[in-house]
Amino acid sequence: MTHLAFIGLGIMGSPMAVHLQKAGYDVSGYDLAPAAADALVAVGGTRATSIAEAVTGAEIVTIMVPDSPQVEEVLTAEGGVLANASPGTLVIDFSSIRPDVTANLAARTKAAGFRIIDAPVSGGEPGARAATLSIMVGGEPSDIEAAWPVLEAVGQTIVRVGPNGAGQTVKAANQLIVAANIEALSEAVAFLEAYGVDLEAAITVLGGGLAGSAVLDQKIRKILDREFAPGFRIDLHHKDMGIVTSAAREKGVVIPLGALVAQLVASARACGDGSLDHSALFRGVERLSGRSLDQSRSS
Structure with a gap:
């Protein structure tokens, strides 16, 4: 062996x-x-x-x-x-x-x-x-x-x-895409909840169209259930967003969306959510919307 x-x-x-x-x-x-x-x-x-x-x-x-x-x-x-x-x-x-x-x-x-x-x-x-x-x-x-x-x-x-280092460069790009997707999904759920839409039906049709993604498939249940046990912690995604924003700056690449999402991840961490799964970015959307973090989806 x-x-x-x-x-x-x-x-x-x-x-x-x-x-x-x-x-x-x-x-x-x-x-x-x-x-x-x-x-x-x-x-x-x-x-x-x-x-x-x-x-x-x-x-x-x-x-x-x-x-x-x-x-x-x-x-x-x-x-x-x-x-x-x-x-x-x-x-x-x-x-x-x-x-x-x-x-x-x-x-x-x-x-x-x-x-x-x-x-x-x-x-x-x-x-x-x-x-x-x-x-x-x-x-x-x-x-x-x-x-x-x-x-x-x-x-x-x-x-x-x-060559050596390229794997990490691609991973940084991956983390940029994932964070942006989770933030967009979180905002969409908050928007749907505010209008009292049938969430399960909405997610089914969204998942079957162009809005469908691996992020939606893997993270939607955590968001809907407000269950944020870590699969990938916000602390680690904060680190990764620092990597991609720093590396982009060094090469003169402008990533305005990435910079904004990096700040939202940093805010979630500063608010005490660092140990939670990165799907807990949803909690940041609720905070910014003036909603109680334990508020029911039907309210």
Whole structure:
């Protein structure tokens, strides 16, 4: 069995690690919260007590942590991957971080004798649990080919989009589109509710037309039920909107809608909704409309 280390067993990482163990890999998982490895251990994986323990002897190292500083620490700290894994090890970074940081870390990782690809994912917790994630991959073709069985074990749509860093650039664009769609869906629901429309009927017809989208399919129930348990937290989408707005500014690309949505995401976070699912942008629409957040849809 191929020894694979999985660093970061959160909402996304835990089901991904479970899928890899079930696919025949010998997975050693590490997370700052030891209990996060429970699901992996339940299917035969191993709970590591440190990154160094997880990556020692590993042929593949996968990473799924929140942001650029964490990826850098996982790779370059004294107890990290480069200091404890064997040169030649393939590193797959599933995290969503800044494209420039990814390119820089890839250069440092390659200089140390390792292989690395960036493979950020889209699909949220449902996609991670169903192994149907969309994966945008940046890196050398030969490294991506070597990683392909791992990617296939957790994803459904897998596309090489360019060299190291390109995967993160495409993920930033993805997050811009998703945030704008959630905000538009939230505003539409608030509008429909204000007029007392039959919501279920309205959503059915909207979903069957040009307004239909994966965002509508996956997020409408959360909005209608006011049930915002996190599948993808507003805190993380706030980070991602910072990435896309900063990267766009660096290239002289004007994204006025993106800038506005980034501010709405920041407002939701400032109002205490950071730990909620990003569909809780709906709560921001209700606040701006002067409606009570626990007001019933019929009022």
